[in-house]
Amino acid sequence: MAVSDVSAAQTPEGLRPLTATVSARQYLRDIWARRDFTFALPFEELRSSHLDTFLGNVWHLGNPLLSAGVYYLVFAHILNVDRGIDNYIVWLVIGVFAYHLTSSSILGGAKSIDNRQGLMRSFRFPRAIIPISNTIGHLLTFGFQLLVVVLVALGSGVGPSRRWLALPLVLLLHTMLNLGGSFVAARLNDAFRDVEQLIPFVLRLLQYTSGVMFSVDRVLAGDNVWAQRLITLNPIVAILDAYRWMILGNPMRPGALVVAVVESVALLVFGFRFFRAAEHSYGKP
Amino acid sequence: MARGDISVRVRDLHLEYDVFSERRAGLAKRFSTGSGSGRRVVHALKGVSFDVRQGESVGILGSNGSGKSTLFLALAGLLPPTRGEILVRSEPKLLGVGAALMPAASGLRNIRLGCLALGMPADELDEVIEDIVAFTELGEAIERPLKTYSSGMRARLHFAIATAVRPDILLVDEALAVGDKAFRNRSRERIESMLASAGTLMLVSHSMTELSRLCRRGIWLEKGVLRADGPIDDVIELYEATGAADTADA
Numbered sequence: 001m002a003v004s005d006v007s008a009a010q011t012p013e014g015l016r017p018l019t020a021t022v023s024a025r026q027y028l029r030d031i032w033a034r035r036d037f038t039f040a041l042p043f044e045e046l047r048s049s050h051l052d053t054f055l056g057n058v059w060h061l062g063n064p065l066l067s068a069g070v071y072y073l074v075f076a077h078i079l080n081v082d083r084g085i086d087n088y089i090v091w092l093v094i095g096v097f098a099y100h101l102t103s104s105s106i107l108g109g110a111k112s113i114d115n116r117q118g119l120m121r122s123f124r125f126p127r128a129i130i131p132i133s134n135t136i137g138h139l140l141t142f143g144f145q146l147l148v149v150v151l152v153a154l155g156s157g158v159g160p161s162r163r164w165l166a167l168p169l170v171l172l173l174h175t176m177l178n179l180g181g182s183f184v185a186a187r188l189n190d191a192f193r194d195v196e197q198l199i200p201f202v203l204r205l206l207q208y209t210s211g212v213m214f215s216v217d218r219v220l221a222g223d224n225v226w227a228q229r230l231i232t233l234n235p236i237v238a239i240l241d242a243y244r245w246m247i248l249g250n251p252m253r254p255g256a257l258v259v260a261v262v263e264s265v266a267l268l269v270f271g272f273r274f275f276r277a278a279e280h281s282y283g284k285p
Numbered sequence: 286m287a288r289g290d291i292s293v294r295v296r297d298l299h300l301e302y303d304v305f306s307e308r309r310a311g312l313a314k315r316f317s318t319g320s321g322s323g324r325r326v327v328h329a330l331k332g333v334s335f336d337v338r339q340g341e342s343v344g345i346l347g348s349n350g351s352g353k354s355t356l357f358l359a360l361a362g363l364l365p366p367t368r369g370e371i372l373v374r375s376e377p378k379l380l381g382v383g384a385a386l387m388p389a390a391s392g393l394r395n396i397r398l399g400c401l402a403l404g405m406p407a408d409e410l411d412e413v414i415e416d417i418v419a420f421t422e423l424g425e426a427i428e429r430p431l432k433t434y435s436s437g438m439r440a441r442l443h444f445a446i447a448t449a450v451r452p453d454i455l456l457v458d459e460a461l462a463v464g465d466k467a468f469r470n471r472s473r474e475r476i477e478s479m480l481a482s483a484g485t486l487m488l489v490s491h492s493m494t495e496l497s498r499l500c501r502r503g504i505w506l507e508k509g510v511l512r513a514d515g516p517i518d519d520v521i522e523l524y525e526a527t528g529a530a531d532t533a534d535a
Contacts, residue, residue: 013291015372019365036407044398048389051430118384123402124362124376280365284302 019280027276030126038129042137060141064148068093072152085215087248090153094243095212097145102178102236103203105138109182110189110196113282120283127282128275131182139175153247163246170242177235177264183271187278210236235260292454292485293337293360293377297369300330300355300509329355331509332369339374339453342476342486344500344517346524352509353489357456360487377487378403378452382443388432392423392442395431399446413449420445420475422468437465444472454485473499493521 022030031038050059072089075081085091112134113120113127120127146167154160189195209216209231216231231237232253238260245252304327329352337343345353358364359371361379385402386395396417400410418427421441431439448455455476476499480486490496496503496517503520505513513520 011372013294015291015294015374018360018362018371018373018376033406034404037401037404040398040401044387044390044394048387048394051389119402121358121363122379122381122384123404125404284364 021279024273024276027126027128031128031132034125034129037125038133039136041133042140045137046140060144061147064097064145065151067096068148068152071096084218087156087158090149090156090158090248091244091250092213093152094149094247095240097142097149098174098240098243099207099210099212099236100145101138101142101174102181102239103207104141105135105178106181106185107196107199107203108134108138110185110199112182113186113190114193117283127279128183128272130282131186131275132179135175135179135182138178139171149247158248161246161249163249166242166246170239170246173242173261173264174239176268177239177260180264180267180269180271183275184267187275190278190282206234206236210234211240232256232259233263235263290339290374291336292339292341292374293487294372295336295360295369296334296372298330298333298356298359298366298371299328299368300352300359300364301326301328301367302364303327329509330359333506333509333511334369335504335511335514337485337487339483339485340480341502342480342488342500343502343504344496344520345487345489345504345506346496346520347506347512350508351506353506354458355509356506357458357487357489360456373454375453377454377456377485378447378450380444380447380455380457382446383439386431386443389430391430392421392427392434393418395442396427396446399443400449403447403450405450417445417449420449420471441468448472448475448479451479452484454487455479456487458489493525497521 046060047057050056053059055062068089071092075092076089081088109131112130116130120130185195185199189199207213211217211231216234216237217228232255238253238256241250241252242257244250304325333352333356345356347353355364357379359366360373360377362371362376363379382399382402385399387398390398393414396414397410400413400417401407405413421427421438423438423441426434426438431442434442476486486499488496488500500517503513503515503517503524504511505520505524513523
């Protein structure tokens with residue numbers, strides 16, 4: 001949407017068209033030029049989200065810590081289940097937080113265009129900034145959750161490991177998937193507001209088939225070869241496995257990881273193009 | 286780049302958009318015909334043309350729903366024309382930073398955010414922020430959350446942020462007559478110095494006093510059509526003669 005000074009043709013009087021469609025390359029450059037705003041938006045929102053509480057910013061850490069505490073209480077002491085998984089609490093907390101990053105990013109992405117109507121009616125910027133800053137916002141929240149995961153892991157006797165160094169790569173993979181999903185959800189929901197009603201159900205179905213709270217290998221697939229293959233195609237399973245490999249040293253299927261990388265990159269590229277194709281329709285009255 | 290050169294050229298500008306109305310057909314009809322979903326096309330601008338020159342200050346008049354705000358959204362590049370074209374020398378900026386601001390954050394934090402929203406790079410922020418804080422004259426209130434501000438204080442903050450980027454073409458769709466007398470005078474000085482350095486001001490207002498004080502030229506829009514274009518006092522006279530101004534808070 002933003003017009004560059006270089007690419008747009010000028011009239012003899014030095015005038016240029018106000019709205020012209022820019023190339024994908026120029027569009028990406030415009031996004032990059034607005035990077036400070038893209039980060040400031042979710043950062044300021046996060047910073048001011050607990051300002052009216054007594055404990056303030058402590059809640060960023062307090063919230064996931066309490067969640068983990070509840071899981072510990074319910075699963076380790078009340079239900080007394082481990083579903084045959086070693087160190088089930090850490091395993092579970094990783095799954096819940098990491099899956100929540102995906103589900104909240106995609107649902108937030110769907111709603112983001114509507115939430116930022118005011119912004120879009122006041123400022124010119126590449127609209128892709130809206131789902132991007134939404135994804136960054138959820139990533140910031142996840143940062144605190146990761147810290148809790150590490151605390152819980154250390155508390156349960158899991159030592160630090162060199163595998164933790166893989167975190168940036170795992171986050172990158174995870175973010176590509178979430179951002180791609182957000183782009184798609186954002187455009188679909190802008191065209192049909194009904195989508196936002198459906199997404200929670202899709203996300204819940206995905207949660208039960210992605211090995212968030214129980215191992216999909218054992219519970220869903222068993223010895224069924226086709227079910228095993230299907231699970232390999234779900235990128236979230238591979239991403240959760242990657243986090244668990246990092247923290248707990250659980251085995252990982254390299255094949256599934258490769259599939260997840262390919263799928264995430266493809267979703268991101270497709271999502272970006274899909275979102276951009278409707279650039280001019282976002283923010284209309 | 287001099288006074289008198291054209292800074293904005295609008296040619297046969299049409300703007301249409303869809304809205305959902307409350308009345309909708311039954312589900313069966315919506316699926317069978319694909320219509321009746323309540324979508325209705327609003328034709329907000331119907332072939333508007335004009336040129337604005339550098340150093341010129343133009344007041345836009347018209348009753349509610351005449352297309353004034355839609356015209357500004359189009360001029361700010363926020364609504365692409367359905368037909369016709371808009372040519373500009375530089376990107377017009379809409380005075381309206383309110384949408385980017387966060388009520389729970391302090392005035393100072395909001396200045397930062399507002400400047401970034403206007404497209405200012407982060408490394409230029411520090412010096413600009415100092416100027417803005419000084420201009421608002423909010424004193425230590427600048428550290429307080431925005432939601433504790435009075436409407437006058439908030440308006441001062443908005444004006445200071447929006448004019449700090451020194452746009453060549455400024456679109457104002459809200460009252461400039463905000464704050465106390467001292468602040469009003471200083472905001473007028475800022476606008477006048479902008480016009481003196483070959484800037485362009487376009488102002489939507491229902492206050493005839495403000496229009497005739499700040500603008501030299503007037504454009505009257507009615508139902509998406511340009512009704513009159515000329516010296517501001519003549520256009521105001523014409524506008525008021527039709528009785529359209531009776532309902533406006535002149």
